[in-house]
Amino acid sequence: MKIPEAETRLFNRRFVCRKCKHKVRASASRIKEKTIVCPKCQSRNFRPKSKEKRVAA
Template sequence: MVKTKIEASVNRIFNRVFICMKCNAKIRADILKVRDKKVKCRKCKSNALRQKKKERKA
């Protein structure tokens, strides 16, 4: 039961979440739409989005 709660929270935090590379805004969108450049940042209207990283690089 605990494992499913952890998996659900990881999916909510990281699945389909993208970060704007210009203003660091967080956007939830479909992967295919982001790849086809159909999704823009709400703040700066940029198409440069990256996926949210699961681990921090030191």
């Protein structure tokens, strides 16, 4: 992505639930400590949002 403001808005502090794919905005330290709970499925496992689009092969 070329525009830095858009990149920070879309990817900075954005995490995706590994179980239900719900997107959550939180600090990385709180995700690491597992204090953030997914509002949809109550899971505590998150990954950072991908910055690249996946292309079907």
